[in-house]
Amino acid sequence: MHCFRDKLLKLMQSVNTYGVSCPLLYIKLDFVEKMELEVDENIVFKKSLLDMDSLVDKALQDLEYYESLVCIKNSYSEAFIYAKLQSLLHIEKIPETSSSTPDFKVRHKANDIYIELKSLNMVEGNLKHKTVMHSAMNAKIDAENQIANGSNVGFGFHVIQPYKTGSKEYEADSVRLVIEALISKIGQNIKREQYGLGTTILLVDLADQLPLHSQQEESIQQQYYDIDNRAKLSGELWYVAFGKIGDEIYKISGLKGGQCSDGRLQKEGVLREHPYIKGIIFHVKDCFYGLAPLTRENVSATHFIEYITTAHSFSSS
Structure with missing residues (x-):
């Protein structure tokens, strides 16, 4: 498990070579290192790392499979938010059962407070992901061509529309x-x-x-x-x-x-x-x-x- 950071870095580099993946942009490698260092004492870190490890294997086989990348980000989000809350007060991860339960339980001013975590992704990301990746790759190619043709600096542009749905005109200022x-x-x-x-x-x-x-x-x-x-x-x-x-x-x-x-x-x-x-x-x-x-x-x-x-x-x- 202590080499997971290197595997995740390989995925990030592979995606960056091909284009861009919005879910992976959220992940901080220094926090992943912290998770690995504390994995034996932190059950939330341990579960998240195990989940992420198998998901990274799947993602490396198909960089365009959006669901794997989202699940990696969601597992990371749970550990990241847990660590932030843990720095402020006592927090427990509620074990998963066959029935639906919240994610965490905390104690505050003699009261039990429960927390349900939801980590969001861009609207219709599963439909946009390939387009975003291809657009980013085309922008990189444009920049590289400019340099190959003698420019000192190359520029490439691509647009991400996180709230766009279907074929509706995108109202960026709305x-x-x-x-x-x-x-x-x-x-x-x-x-x-x-x-x-x-x-x-x-x-x-x-x-x-x-x-x-x-x-x-x-x-x-x-x-x-x-x-x-x-x-x-x-x-x-x-x-x-x-x-x-x-x-x-x-x-x-x-x-x-x-x-x-x-x-x-x-x-x-x-x-x-x-x-x-x-x-x-x-x-x-x-x-x-x-x-x-x-x-x-x-x-x-x-x-x-x-x-x-x-x-x-x-x-x-």
């Missing part, structure tokens, strides 16, 4: 599109029984796969003011959690700046659609950001989310 896509991605495979053991939080790892228009701190506000564009805009993650069908969403108005309508929300926010989920924590660009209903019955969840987001922010600074 805030509403991001909100609705995230609601849909998070809503896939939510099982009520995973939230039945007690106060349960949903932890969503965006895993560098689905970018936001706003800065993270702005995204958890219902509205925020964009100084550069002189506009009051909608925070994506706030609406992912609390949005209501029919809410008007605001984005930047073209090249002139200012505010304009991005249409009305067509999906219900995750915490409204699934009220048994007591709060939601987003892992974005290596930081935690959380939202929860501020009710008397939900005090343990709100206190826990406040602790995680502030304690991790402090420990990362």
